[in-house]
Amino acid sequence: xxxxxxxxxxxxxxxxxxxxxxxxxxxxxxxxxxxxxxxxxxxxxxxxxxxxxxxxxxxxxxxxxxxxxxxxxxxxxxxxxxxxxxxxxxxxxxxxxxxxxxxxxxxxxxxxxxxxxxxxxxxxxxxxxxxxxxxxxxxxxxxxxxxxxxxxxxxxxxxxxxxxxxxxxxxxxxxxxxxxxxxxxxxxxxxxxxxxxxxxxxxxxxxxxxxxxxxxxxxxxxxxxxxxxxxxxxxxxxxxxxxxxxxxxxxxxxxxxxxxxxxxxxxxx
Amino acid sequence: xxxxxxxxxxxxxxxxxxxxxxxxxxxxxxxxxxxxxxxxxxxxxxxxxxxxxxxxxxxxxxxxxxxxxxxxxxxxxxxxxxxxxxxxxxxxxxxxxxxxxxxxxxxxxxxxxxxxxxxxxxxxxxxxxxxxxxxxxxxxxxxxxxxxxxxxxxxxxxxxxxxxxxxxxxxxxxxxxxxxxxxxxxxxxxxxxxxxxxxxxxxxxxxxxxxxxxxxxxxxxxxxxxxxxxxxxxxxxxxxxxxxxxxxxxxxxxxxxxxxxxxxxxxxxxxxxxxxxxxxxxxxxxxxxxxxxxxxxxxxxxxxxxxxxxxxxxxxxxxxxxxxxxxxxxxxxxxxxxxxxxxxxxxxxxxxxxxxxxxx
Numbered sequence: 001x002x003x004x005x006x007x008x009x010x011x012x013x014x015x016x017x018x019x020x021x022x023x024x025x026x027x028x029x030x031x032x033x034x035x036x037x038x039x040x041x042x043x044x045x046x047x048x049x050x051x052x053x054x055x056x057x058x059x060x061x062x063x064x065x066x067x068x069x070x071x072x073x074x075x076x077x078x079x080x081x082x083x084x085x086x087x088x089x090x091x092x093x094x095x096x097x098x099x100x101x102x103x104x105x106x107x108x109x110x111x112x113x114x115x116x117x118x119x120x121x122x123x124x125x126x127x128x129x130x131x132x133x134x135x136x137x138x139x140x141x142x143x144x145x146x147x148x149x150x151x152x153x154x155x156x157x158x159x160x161x162x163x164x165x166x167x168x169x170x171x172x173x174x175x176x177x178x179x180x181x182x183x184x185x186x187x188x189x190x191x192x193x194x195x196x197x198x199x200x201x202x203x204x205x206x207x208x209x210x211x212x213x214x215x216x217x218x219x220x221x222x223x224x225x226x227x228x229x230x231x232x233x234x235x236x237x238x239x240x241x242x243x244x245x246x247x248x249x250x251x252x253x254x255x256x257x258x259x260x261x262x263x264x265x266x267x268x269x
Numbered sequence: 270x271x272x273x274x275x276x277x278x279x280x281x282x283x284x285x286x287x288x289x290x291x292x293x294x295x296x297x298x299x300x301x302x303x304x305x306x307x308x309x310x311x312x313x314x315x316x317x318x319x320x321x322x323x324x325x326x327x328x329x330x331x332x333x334x335x336x337x338x339x340x341x342x343x344x345x346x347x348x349x350x351x352x353x354x355x356x357x358x359x360x361x362x363x364x365x366x367x368x369x370x371x372x373x374x375x376x377x378x379x380x381x382x383x384x385x386x387x388x389x390x391x392x393x394x395x396x397x398x399x400x401x402x403x404x405x406x407x408x409x410x411x412x413x414x415x416x417x418x419x420x421x422x423x424x425x426x427x428x429x430x431x432x433x434x435x436x437x438x439x440x441x442x443x444x445x446x447x448x449x450x451x452x453x454x455x456x457x458x459x460x461x462x463x464x465x466x467x468x469x470x471x472x473x474x475x476x477x478x479x480x481x482x483x484x485x486x487x488x489x490x491x492x493x494x495x496x497x498x499x500x501x502x503x504x505x506x507x508x509x510x511x512x513x514x515x516x517x518x519x520x521x522x523x524x525x526x527x528x529x530x531x532x533x534x535x536x537x538x539x540x541x542x543x544x545x546x547x548x549x550x551x552x553x554x555x556x557x558x559x560x561x562x563x564x565x566x567x568x569x570x571x572x573x574x575x576x577x578x579x580x581x582x583x584x585x586x587x588x589x590x591x592x593x594x595x596x597x598x599x600x601x602x603x604x605x606x607x608x609x610x611x612x613x614x615x616x617x618x619x620x621x622x623x624x625x626x627x628x629x
Contacts, residue, residue: 007428007433008433010428011428011429011439014425014439014442014443015439015442015443017500018442018443018445018446018500018504019442019445020468021446021449021454021457021458021461021500022445022449024457024460024461024468025457028460036466037465037466040468040471041460041461041466041467041468041471042468042471042472082353082354082357083354085350085351085353085354086350086351086353086354086355088350089346089347089348089350089351090351093344093346093347093350094344094347095344095347095348096344098347101351101355104358104363105354105358108358108362108363110557110609110610110613111362111363111366111606112557112560112561112605112606112609113561114561114563114582114585114602114605115365115366115369115602115603115605115606115609116361116362116365116366116369118365118369118372118585118589118595118598118599118602119364119365119366119368119369119372119599120361120365121589121590122368122372122595123360123364123365123368138361139357139361140361141357142353142354142356142357142361143353143354143357145358145362148354172346173346173347173350174346177350198448201450202448202449202450202451202452204450204451204452204563204564204567205563205564205586209586209590219450220450220452220453220564223450223452223453223456223568224452224567224568227456227568234460234463234466237456237460238456238457238460240456241453241456241457244450244453245449245450245453248448248449248450249448251448252444252445252448256441256444259444259447259448259508260440260444260508263508263509263512264512266509266550
């Protein structure tokens with residue numbers, strides 16, 4: 001019994017620690033500057049104020065949110081389309097050089113993004129794409145090797161005879177992929193989509209390097225600028241953080257089973 | 270861009286004898302389905318585990334239609350299908366990788382033409398105390414966060430891997446930190462670590478402790494940044510360990526218990542070895558990510574106080590985009606790549622004794 005209580009206590013502490021920073025964001029975002037120092041951080045400021053949110057949303061923030069949403073949508077769409085095609089080919093079609101090419105893809109998963117950022121910047125500079133949408137999106141819109149790896153694992157798990165009937169009817173690879181395979185792929189595509197949405201929304205270093213104007217500024221870069229601009233006005237910073245985090249929290253709440261499934265897709269059990 | 274989430278590694282599943290058992294079907298990982306963990310299957314006598322698709326058992330290498338059904342149309346379709354991705358991999362991963370290496374042999378500050386300097390940058394690197402300091406900071410960061418977040422993740426997974434109420438609920442809550450935007454996280458934790466009004470020192474004051482000025486204190490700044498990584502990654506890693514634990518047949522533990530093994534012995538001799546593939550995946554991906562840490566450092570300390578949190582990736586960024594010393598920044602990038610590569614190779618060696626990489 002004591003053991004049981006200890007177990008639940010540990011889990012409760014873990015859960016509290018996991019959620020507390022989020023809670024703090026919400027509490028702080030609704031405080032006035034005066035309440036910031038007069039109340040303990042873990043208690044709400046009464047009465048709550050929406051001024052901080054209003055101030056943030058009254059500025060350029062909605063525009064940056066929109067930019068981030070556009071970037072996230074395009075990168076996710078690109079990832080889903082190109083990854084599905086490539087993964088399907090690697091998993092279920094036969095062609096010369098397949099294994100070599102796949103090893104090449106797997107090997108590139110090891111290439112750290114920190115190492116490629118300088119040459120990528122220089123490439124974009126040569127092509128005159130610095131501070132453009134093309135420059136921001138190009139390196140990632142064609143999908144990632146990791147995505148291809150996950151989807152390939154999924155395609156290989158589908159029964160072997162699946163294409164037979166369609167082939168006998170004379171269907172080509174494209175028809176089979178779109179009509180037979182794709183409907184079965186929904187759970188895997190959902191997982192890939194969620195992972196891509198989250199990593200795109202959260203991406204910082206590349207946007208920081210490649211963009212400078214407001215037209216392409218994304219929320220993470222805006223938040224970083226905010227820090228330099230307003231110093232330690234935590235009520236405003238937490239209001240900005242709340243705005244930036246809210247979409248991801250919503251996605252998590254509605255699609256968390258897809259996140260759990262990402263573990264299954266790696267093929268680890 | 271995708272940071273440590275975009276990195277991945279070849280999967281490993283059990284012993285060489287196991288077939289293509291690694292790719293699990295789309296069913297939920299938490300159903301307790303024990304199919305196809307390599308080592309577990311071996312110990313269970315090598316019989317195909319339930320849930321392993323019969324089709325896959327027939328064609329372990331997983332070709333959909335088998336060699337006899339080769340079709341003329343397939344090949345060019347396939348090339349068409351992989352063309353965009355292949356272009357992406359070549360243009361945005363492999364070519365940049367080559368450019369970094371070539372650029373490391375040049376002196377280039379963008380305004381003038383690049384000048385070939387041979388190995389000068391590497392000679393400079395060898396004598397560059399600040400870079401060695403950054404390297405040490407990076408290693409210290411990795412050592413501070415990786416063992417802790419791995420151990421905590423495994424511990425939590427073991428707690429959750431039993432019949433208790435609300436497993437799903439706790440599991441979800443533990444994963445909540447993972448999706449947080451790192452740059453935003455930096456701000457949030459700045460607020461938590463704030464020496465005057467912050468939650469941490471506020472809580473410490475309640476029990477009579479005067480907390481340090483975390484992020485302005487040379488001794489505490491790096492552990493504080495590492496703690497944020499632990500907070501963010503423990504839960505997601507826990508998912509992998511939980512899935513791994515659920516793949517270990519209960520009979521193995523029962524047998525060990527019957528043989529008089531203590532709980533500690535069962536952990537070290539049964540659980541841990543059987544979690545090898547999971548451990549491999551988790552440590553490889555986490556290490557690759559940790560060696561590249563940037564966002565939280567940028568948001569929390571900007572490398573300070575007094576360079577005490579200036580990790581290698583931060584130094585690369587500063588060298589390239591603040592000092593516009595692109596040649597030398599490329600040299601530092603090459604160094605980072607070599608380190609990450611070596612660390613990965615060491616892990617493949619270490620875990621490879623017991624596991625193989627099932628990429629067929």
